[in-house]
Amino acid sequence: MNAPAHAPLEPLQGSARLWGTIALSAATFMNVLDSSIANVSLPAIAGDLGVSPNQGTWVVTSFGVANAIAVPLTGWLSQRFGQVRLFTMSVFLFVLASLLCGLAPNMTTLIGMRALQGFVAGPMMPLAQTLLLSSYPPAMAGLAMALWAMTTLVAPVMGPLLGGWITDQMHWGWIFYINVPVGLIAALITWTIFKKRETQRQKLPIDTVGLTLLVLAVGCLQIMLDRGKELDWFHSSEIIALGLVALIGGAFFVVWELTDKHPVVDLKLLKLHNFRIGSICLAIAYSLFIGNLVLLPLWLQQFMGYTSTQAGMLLAPVGLFAIILSPLVGKNIQKSDPRVLATFAFIMFSVVLFMRAHFNTQADFATIMLPTIVQGIAVAFFFIPLSTITLNGIPPHLMASASGLSNFMRIVGGAFGTSITITLWQDRAAVHHAELTELLTRSNQAANSALAGFGSMGMSQEQGLASINRMVDQQAFMLASNDIFTGSALIFLILIPMIWFAKPVTYQKP
Numbered sequence: 001m002n003a004p005a006h007a008p009l010e011p012l013q014g015s016a017r018l019w020g021t022i023a024l025s026a027a028t029f030m031n032v033l034d035s036s037i038a039n040v041s042l043p044a045i046a047g048d049l050g051v052s053p054n055q056g057t058w059v060v061t062s063f064g065v066a067n068a069i070a071v072p073l074t075g076w077l078s079q080r081f082g083q084v085r086l087f088t089m090s091v092f093l094f095v096l097a098s099l100l101c102g103l104a105p106n107m108t109t110l111i112g113m114r115a116l117q118g119f120v121a122g123p124m125m126p127l128a129q130t131l132l133l134s135s136y137p138p139a140m141a142g143l144a145m146a147l148w149a150m151t152t153l154v155a156p157v158m159g160p161l162l163g164g165w166i167t168d169q170m171h172w173g174w175i176f177y178i179n180v181p182v183g184l185i186a187a188l189i190t191w192t193i194f195k196k197r198e199t200q201r202q203k204l205p206i207d208t209v210g211l212t213l214l215v216l217a218v219g220c221l222q223i224m225l226d227r228g229k230e231l232d233w234f235h236s237s238e239i240i241a242l243g244l245v246a247l248i249g250g251a252f253f254v255v256w257e258l259t260d261k262h263p264v265v266d267l268k269l270l271k272l273h274n275f276r277i278g279s280i281c282l283a284i285a286y287s288l289f290i291g292n293l294v295l296l297p298l299w300l301q302q303f304m305g306y307t308s309t310q311a312g313m314l315l316a317p318v319g320l321f322a323i324i325l326s327p328l329v330g331k332n333i334q335k336s337d338p339r340v341l342a343t344f345a346f347i348m349f350s351v352v353l354f355m356r357a358h359f360n361t362q363a364d365f366a367t368i369m370l371p372t373i374v375q376g377i378a379v380a381f382f383f384i385p386l387s388t389i390t391l392n393g394i395p396p397h398l399m400a401s402a403s404g405l406s407n408f409m410r411i412v413g414g415a416f417g418t419s420i421t422i423t424l425w426q427d428r429a430a431v432h433h434a435e436l437t438e439l440l441t442r443s444n445q446a447a448n449s450a451l452a453g454f455g456s457m458g459m460s461q462e463q464g465l466a467s468i469n470r471m472v473d474q475q476a477f478m479l480a481s482n483d484i485f486t487g488s489a490l491i492f493l494i495l496i497p498m499i500w501f502a503k504p505v506t507y508q509k510p
Helices: 014-036 042-049 058-081 083-102 107-120 124-135 138-169 179-197 208-227 237-259 267-271 273-303 308-315 317-331 338-356 365-380 383-391 396-437 445-456 461-499
Strands: none
Touching (some): 014 138, 042 107, 083 124, 124 138, 267 273, 273 338
């Protein structure tokens, strides 16, 4: 007979816990990796499929939005199918969707398959977190969270490195094909170890109204953010319509979920003080983290002449310190105040972003690499303390729902952060481009010297002006990047007092 959903399970022991941890971590790593592995590959994918790099960002955001919609369904689905069965099924479907992504013949199909991939991946992360916590005794919960956080935070950083190397050396489709063996092995090991720990199933009615409102609100808001730049924002009737549907749908969704007997998203969890504070801080911080993670390789490849592999190499060192420090943070989390650790992480993120805000077009590889190395320290102290604050005191039978809602807010933050960052980057670049071109008058000695230099190289005046325009573009997008880095740094500093609204965390004694 399956164990009741509300009865705490005995921790796993020995090799079962080891292999269970490896399988759950591998599945989580594969899932999170796919949220970022396409970042440095966007120019190659867009070029191969005949669309602009900016349109190619839909490859990232379609995954994020579909994932965000599916994540909060975890609580309901796990009660309907059982946590272990649902997790294993999600991994298998993720493998199938990955295969279809690699085989996509055009951008429309790829975006559709990425959305499918994101949707079926929804329950994987919260259930991996839930199953992992049930595998360890309460006194080792911090270590369990550290192991989970390592995969969650290292994967977005390793994604660009792996994606860049694959794109440069092979066809971009292999960034999706590599999921097939990893996913199949992870699903097999998980089912073998956890099938006897299946939770009790209940045939609860599906909240179709809540689910429909969730899809409308999140989907329309994301499309509005992605399409706004192309359609001149609220000068477009399409953007206005999308904004109204998102606003009204979101308002009805909140009211409905708070009053429905079997809500698809248990928003009542937000009444828990630490859960509310932790989830909000995590969502905002993660949106900044992912937004800048997408921006940096785009700038390097489009305006600094870096290849996909080189851009990925510049992001890889973030994972180095995260791998080294995360287990230490998790092992000692009970000896510290998580609010202090989160504060340290936010300060380090701000330092990193302020360093990047002083980049210029002459910045060499080492200059760009240094902040990335420092960022690894911030990453190690970021996720574990915030997750500890968020999930502290949650009853076992609500853990899947709480983890699902927290991950939903984080993933939505990441998807929106990507769209908002790219939009602001382009807008600020347009402003800087206009300011710089105002200086290029006929009496400007530097401009005339540059034109004369291009003329001596055999270029016509039109070709010379085009070359100058490319130089202005490079400077404009560099200045726009600096604006984004500075703004992100300031928001991280603003988050510091917010985290101190959380109450001190209480730990269960061994």
